[in-house]
Amino acid sequence: DILEGQRTDPRGVLEVIESPGSRLLVAERDGELIACCQLEHRDDAAYFGMFAVQPGAQGSGLGKQVLAAAERIAGETWDVREMHMTVITVREELIAWYERRGYRRTGKLHPFPYGDERFGIPQRADLEFELLIKPLG
Known part of the structure; x- marks a missing residue:
């Protein structure tokens, strides 16, 4: 009810994979992709984005596991102090989850x-992003 249409495309995913300051993390179950996220190194922080969990796997704790793994990997890979993300402000339940x-x-x-x-x-005509931050370490 907030967004429709395609949110990314193969070219955009390939750019993430090929960028030296970026990582695409995926979770699979029985050979099927069930979750993913992007990490991008930005100075002394990492940016977390492109987060998706297959609808049938939501509510299982998988999202928490992927987020925790992303935070650990960002800290270990880039020695960053914070994780940043942007979330559409009208997604109050998602912001509360974070x-x-x-x-x-x-x-x-x-x-x-x-x-x-x-x-x-x-x-909707009232969409905007808000920056969310978490200290790491």
């Missing part, structure tokens, strides 16, 4: 890129 895992809202808002279908086709 807050329960140690992320804090910063109040730093960024406009939603209306007209750029790489981010989906918005179904």
Whole structure:
């Protein structure tokens, strides 16, 4: 009810895979992709994005495991002090989920890129991103 359309494409995923400061983490079960996320090294922080868990696997604790693995890998790989992410502000339940895992809202808002279908086709006119941060280590 917030976004429709394609959120990424094979070219965008390939750019993540080939970028030296980026990692694409995947979780598989019985040979099937069930979750993924992107990590990007940004100075003394890592950025967490492209997070998805197959709907049938949601609520199983898999998302918590992927997030924890991403935090550990970012810390070990890049010796970063913080994990950053941006979340659409109207996703209150998702933001609360991240807050329960140690992320804090910063109040730093960024406009939603209306007209750029790489981010989906918005179904509302009030979308914006907020930066969430978690100290690592």
